[in-house]
Amino acid sequence: MLNSRLNRIAFVVALALGGQVRAQQAAKATWIWYPGDYEIWLSNQMQNRRTERGSFFPPFWRLDSHYPLIDFHQDFDLKQAEEVELRAEGQYNVKLDGKLITGYPTRLTVPAGKHRLNIKVYNQQHVPAVFVQGKTIETDGKWLVTYEDKEWIDASGKVSDQSGTTWLTAGSWNFDEAQALPSAFKLKTEPRRAAKVTRNADGSLLVDFGRETFGYVRLHGLQGQGPTTLYFGESKEEALSVEGCETLERLEVNQPQKADKLTTLTKAFRFVNIRPEKGVTVDSVSMLYEYAPLTERGRFRCSDEQLNKIWDVAAYTMQLTSREFFIDGIKRDRWVWSGDAYQSYLMNYYLYFDTPTVNRTTFALRGKDPVTSHVNTIMDYTFYWFIGIYDAYQYTGDKTVVQQLYPRMQSLMDYCLSRRNQDGYMEGLAGDWVFIDWAEGLSKKGEVSFEQLLLCRSLESMALCANVVGDQAGARKYQQLAADLKAKIFATYWNPAKGALVHSRVNGHPTDNVTRYANMFAIFFDYLSQEQEQQVKKSVLLNPQVAKITTPYMRFYELEALCALGEQPYVLKEMKNYWGGMLSEGATAFWEEYDPAKKGTENLSMYGRPFGKSLCHAWGASPIYLLGKYYLGVKPLSAGYATYEVVPTLGGLQWMEGSVPTPQGDIAVRATPKELKVKGASGTGTLRFKSKSKPSVKGAKIQAKGGGQYELQLQPGREYVVRYQAL
Known part of the structure; x- marks a missing residue:
């Protein structure tokens, strides 16, 4: 009986009905599940594949699970009877108009008229899911689901x-x-050859695949009996360090005849040190590269070849770290961290515009109620989670995901608000990790202004999403909380003498310490007056006396703040120096941390370990976002690019061209000091630019806004060529 039930869990559907017309009519059918459940299940599978020197290394935070019993239903009004095919992952029953159908039906005829189809599925091991396909009836995002029918x-x-x-x-x-x-x-794989193989007298092999990569190693012509150990390295030094490398795999070989063998787990590496014991031989080595098949829609090219190389390596870094989810780095953690993911979302909007990966990552990070800790246990990472939903709606216009997430947003915000201190500020409590950045000597004591700023933005995100789902009372509540907190932040932390927000308040008193974090976020959150912006630029962002940032993670925000202030020429030099510096050190993907003062093997260590640093980290790819948003100058002004702006800024380049993806197509931009070309696939755009002389364009009207500034309205599907003279 048990075996027969298990067999039904993945039963085979009868042959599909023939005919091309029918296949086209049923093309919308897809597998569906309770929102967030598949994402949580899949993230558990992925995150628990991490190993450290052969030992299992699970995440630090609570892992949730899917609901094992789900009820699916949809209402239909059919003009004529319709036959549908049904499939489920799990034990299931089917009801039509409340009447239970005998057995495990794989076909069902629904009569003409109004009807409700219910499918209830149980599956403890995998996520309960259903697939229904008929002429007009098919499982899609309109089906309703619940984990308790009451x-x-x-x-x-x-x-x-x-x-x-x-x-x-x-x-x-x-x-x-x-x-x-x-x-x-499973992710896709494809074979890749090694760039160089060095055979040593002791029988070991050092394999170089030419650049950072990820996947399985394949040993060809493996023969003999005994253990073979593979030591992986993002650098040659790491692969050769049998005691210090972060990842390794031991294979037990028992091959009397030559055969091929794959490693059991995927790994990140460029170099692999293969050390077979005596009596074991290997003919050659290759790999299976594992990847998510995403399409690069974003594009950027310019007159500076080093900047082009930076774009290419940033895009490759994103390719490696965009997997089942947006992860941090491919070597060490391979976990879903909210701070890393938030930046990946923004870079994704300018490279792939792959919203399913954004949604999967957002659901996986949130998990289930009840809330017992911050996301990833980190206070600021919880706030990035809220802000990411705010941004996602602006870029995609997707209301469905907001509706699905809103109840979880409410309960998580309730948790955050409950942890404010008596003065209404967020302060690290037991179990809270206040991260901010990897920076030596950075104080996390007291009420850090950076955390209050992120909470304020999170409350604004709540208000926006409340409006989207029609919760007007909630929208008023969250907007008032945000307004009150913003006023309190500037009353407490703004120091007129320093022209900046101070870092923290300890024992009820603001400190004199000024750091970059809250100040640069206040700029692109648009929380400062024009006068305050100029003060912050001078006293903080361009002030060498304020502690420098050495992680690409926070360089992302520092350079964004400067771009928002019109400092693209300065930022261009900084990108070339910082990311170009990593390239000069031999980087083939961008790193977790980079201090230009360090050289050679000094750049490999972190966390007290000689090779602890990740040499392929998602937050290292930020030039994609900066170049797309602040040089090509494209961003949405309303949800889903219904309206948008293009503000091309050469920043010292002789020319640049590229495209930015949107939900309904791409926006193409080309700029020189004398000509602008812009074409948007959909939506209504506004081209904004500055010119020394009166600009011209055929078949459209340019509006003068004063001070050498001009605007041109962009209609979808038309290319505009503007003659002008750049300031």
Whole structure:
């Protein structure tokens, strides 16, 4: 009996109905599940693949699980009877208009008229999911789901006619065929050759794949009996350090005849030190590169070849760290960290515009109620989670995800507000990690202004999302909380004499310490007056006496703040020096941390370990975002690029061109000191630029705004060529 039930969990659907017309009509069908459940399940699978020198290394935070029993339903009004095919991952039953259908039906005829189809699925091991395909009936994002139907039956047998059930719209991804089981998902792989293989007299091999990569190592012609150990390294030094490398794998070989063998787990590496014991031989080595098949829609090229190389390496860094989710780095953690993910979202909007990965990552980070800690246990990472939803709606215009996430936003915000101190500020409590940045000597004591600023922005995100879902009372509540907190922040932390927000308040008194963090965020959050912006630029951002930032993570925000202030020529030099410095040190992907004062092997150590630093870290790819948003100058002004602006800024370049992806197509931009070309696929755009002389364009009207500034309205599908003279 047990085996027969298990067999039904992944039952095979009967042959699909024939005919090209029918296949086209049913093309919208996809596997669906309770929103967030598949994402949580998949992240558990991925994050628990981490090992450290062969030992299992799980995440630091609580892991949630999917709901094992889910009810799916949809209402239909059919003009004629319709046959549908059904598939489920799990044990299931089917009801039509409340009447239970016998057995495990794989086909069902729904009569003409109004009907409700219910499918209830149980699966403890995998996520309960269903796939329904008919001529007009198909599983999609309109289906409703719940993990508790709250029904009951009275003594007469009557089913309750009211219930407190909360129904959400179903979650889905791209499993658009009945045979494409969500539980069987794997990333794609393709074979890659080694760039160089060095054989040593002791039988060991040092393999160089030419650049940072990720996947399985394949040993060809493996023969003999005994252990073989593979030591992986992002650098040659790490691979050769059998005692200090971060990752390794031991294989037990028992091959009397030559055969090929793959490593059991994916790893990050450029170099692999393969050391077979005596009696074991290897003919050659290759790899299977593992990747997420994302399309690079964003593009950037310019007159500076070093900057082009920086763009290319940043894009490759994103390719490596964009996997089932946006992860931090491919060697060490391979976890979903909210601070890292938030930056990946922004870079993604200018490279891939892959919203499913954003959504999966957002759901996975949030997990389930009840809330017992901050996201990743880090206070600021919780706030990035809220702000990421704020940004996602602006870039994508996707209301469905906001509706699905809003209840979890509310409960997480309730948790944050409950942890304010008696003065209404966020202060690290037991179990809270106040991170901010990897910076030596950075104080986390007291009420840090940076955390208050992020909470304020999070409350604004809550207000925006409340409006999207129609919670007007919630919108007023969160907007008032944000306004009150913003006023309190500037009353407490703004120091007129220093022309900056001070770093913290300790024992009820603001400190004199000024750091870059809160000040640069206040600029691109648009929290400062023009006078304050200029004070901060001079007293903080361009002041060498204020402690420098040495992580690409916070360089991202520092340079964004400067771009927002119109300092693109300065930022261009900084990008070339900082990211160009990593390239000069041999980087083939961008790093977790980079201090230009360090040279050679000094750049490999971190966390007290000789090779602890990640040499491929998502937050290192920020030039993609900076060049797309502040040089090509493209950003949405309203949700989903319904309206947008293009403000091309050469920043010292002789020319640049590129494209920025949007939900409905790309926006192409080319700029020289004398000509601008812009074309948007959809939405209404505004081109803003400065010119020494009166500009011209055929078939459109340019508006003069004073002070050498001009605007041109952009209609979808038309290319505009503007003649001008750059200031």
